[in-house]
Amino acid sequence: MTAIDYDSRIPNNVDLASDRRLQRALEKWQPAYLDWWRSVGPQVFADKEVYLRTAISTEPGGWANFGYVRMPEYRWGIFLADAEPDRRIPAGDHAGEPVWQQVPGEYRNALKRIIVVQADTEPASVEQQRWLAETGPSLYDVRNLFQVNVEEGRHLWAMVYLLHGWFGRDGRDEADELLARRSGDADKPRILDAFNQPCSDWLTFHCFTCFTDRDGKFQLGALAESAFDPLSRTTRFMLTEEAHHLFVGESGLERIIRRGAQLAKADPNGDARDQGGIDLPTIQRYVNYWFCYSLDLFGAEISTNAADYFATGLKGRWREARDYEDHRALDGVAVLPTVEDGRLVDTEVPLRNAMNELLRRDYVRDCERVVRRWNQVLEDEGFSFRFKLPSTRFFRRQGIYAGHFFDPEGNLIDEATWEARKDEWLPSASDRAWVAHLMQPVREPGKMANWIAAPRKGIHGKPLDFEYVRLD
Numbered sequence: 001m002t003a004i005d006y007d008s009r010i011p012n013n014v015d016l017a018s019d020r021r022l023q024r025a026l027e028k029w030q031p032a033y034l035d036w037w038r039s040v041g042p043q044v045f046a047d048k049e050v051y052l053r054t055a056i057s058t059e060p061g062g063w064a065n066f067g068y069v070r071m072p073e074y075r076w077g078i079f080l081a082d083a084e085p086d087r088r089i090p091a092g093d094h095a096g097e098p099v100w101q102q103v104p105g106e107y108r109n110a111l112k113r114i115i116v117v118q119a120d121t122e123p124a125s126v127e128q129q130r131w132l133a134e135t136g137p138s139l140y141d142v143r144n145l146f147q148v149n150v151e152e153g154r155h156l157w158a159m160v161y162l163l164h165g166w167f168g169r170d171g172r173d174e175a176d177e178l179l180a181r182r183s184g185d186a187d188k189p190r191i192l193d194a195f196n197q198p199c200s201d202w203l204t205f206h207c208f209t210c211f212t213d214r215d216g217k218f219q220l221g222a223l224a225e226s227a228f229d230p231l232s233r234t235t236r237f238m239l240t241e242e243a244h245h246l247f248v249g250e251s252g253l254e255r256i257i258r259r260g261a262q263l264a265k266a267d268p269n270g271d272a273r274d275q276g277g278i279d280l281p282t283i284q285r286y287v288n289y290w291f292c293y294s295l296d297l298f299g300a301e302i303s304t305n306a307a308d309y310f311a312t313g314l315k316g317r318w319r320e321a322r323d324y325e326d327h328r329a330l331d332g333v334a335v336l337p338t339v340e341d342g343r344l345v346d347t348e349v350p351l352r353n354a355m356n357e358l359l360r361r362d363y364v365r366d367c368e369r370v371v372r373r374w375n376q377v378l379e380d381e382g383f384s385f386r387f388k389l390p391s392t393r394f395f396r397r398q399g400i401y402a403g404h405f406f407d408p409e410g411n412l413i414d415e416a417t418w419e420a421r422k423d424e425w426l427p428s429a430s431d432r433a434w435v436a437h438l439m440q441p442v443r444e445p446g447k448m449a450n451w452i453a454a455p456r457k458g459i460h461g462k463p464l465d466f467e468y469v470r471l472d
């Protein structure tokens with residue numbers, strides 16, 4: 001186990017003190033980070049004590065310490081998973097060779113780009129979520145939001161460490177830019193679309209943590225297979241933190257769904273809205289929206305960049321080392337339905353060019369598992385509604401399906417049909433208004449807003465009425 005040094009200004013388990021130049025550079029970046037956190041991080045309860053976990057080691061299981069902390073005093077640091085002895089490059093043209101501790105010159109720009117794009121999502125989501133605590137449905141939920149926020153902040157540290165440590169001057173410039181872009185800003189937006197969408201209500205927040213953070217899980221999983229060992233080690237530890245974010249989203253939606261079903265059952269007309277809840281068709285439309293926005297994050301279905309990243313070993317497939325035997329992927333094809341002359345035709349694509357799509361398919365399988373669990377809840381509640389993920393062709397703005405119109409089953413339709421029916425499939429203005437008007441804060445320990453069921457248990461063995469945020 002590598003212990004974390006909490007005595008330094010920047011907590012770390014990478015022996016930062018032995019590299020004075022790097023330490024000084026990061027200590028210079030730290031106040032800029034704190035300014036960023038104060039100005040566009042959580043704007044509500046910023047000075048309150050929150051019951052949060054902090055990493056104290058990088059051992060799998062039992063690495064966290066729980067206690068009250070004011071968020072600006074959270075100890076963000078640099079924590080890498082332990083090095084695997086004699087680790088070999090898992091995939092691509094160099095498969096089987098020793099991993100790299102330094103960045104090969106010819107791959108430097110590509111690797112920097114991969115790190116910057118991943119890094120940019122971390123502060124973006126904190127910005128998107130900065131006002132949510134104002135309308136938190138319970139202190140339990142607000143605490144979970146803040147836990148996600150501080151860990152996304154830490155993920156930014158994880159990536160900035162790589163930029164400062166291995167990319168010299170332009171790495172430091174990129175680290176500064178990460179604090180300069182803003183989610184949703186017209187002039188300096190975040191890099192990826194989903195991270196510029198507003199997140200101003202809690203149904204959206206739970207969809208975001210369920211579907212968009214789950215994209216993060218798969219991207220980090222592909223980077224954990226990288227030939228560049230520091231990237232692999234840092235993403236491996238990020239993944240252990242990410243698991244909680246996915247829990248927040250998946251269980252949060254499950255509670256909204258369960259409550260929606262219960263309220264509909266209690267209503268003489270079967271209408272959850274009449275009982276002050278969110279009806280299941282509205283939840284399905286939010287799910288459609290965020291699932292599809294998150295699909296875009298995987299990049300184009302057919303991509304020479306993705307092929308290059310795989311060939312060079314910068315990125316592997318999901319569980320490359322564990323689930324594949326042929327790590328070169330030089331033979332083989334992926335079959336993709338593509339639009340030709342107004343209809344869908346199956347097209348064969350060389351496997352390496354389909355790496356984005358393969359990762360997206362792993363992601364979709366994971367999402368399907370989540371939806372099955374929600375449907376089990378509905379079954380248990382004796383409710384006939386079932387959730388369903390739309391086709392991966394539906395409502396896409398990136399890749400080969402962008403610019404065409406599909407229904408949620410994935411059938412090609414014309415624009416007039418899309419316009420006539422899109423409010424059945426995606427949140428309408430009135431759905432958004434309904435959800436927005438339900439967002440009234442509940443701040444008494446143990447109490448929940450009417451539209452969301454209580455969680456089955458508290459955090460870290462604490463009761464539900466525990467004071468997860470100390471309001472005075």
Ligand SMILES: [Fe+2]
Binds near residue numbers: 122151155
């Ligand atoms: Fe993250």
Ligand SMILES: [Fe+2]
Binds near residue numbers: 148152216245
């Ligand atoms: Fe996350």
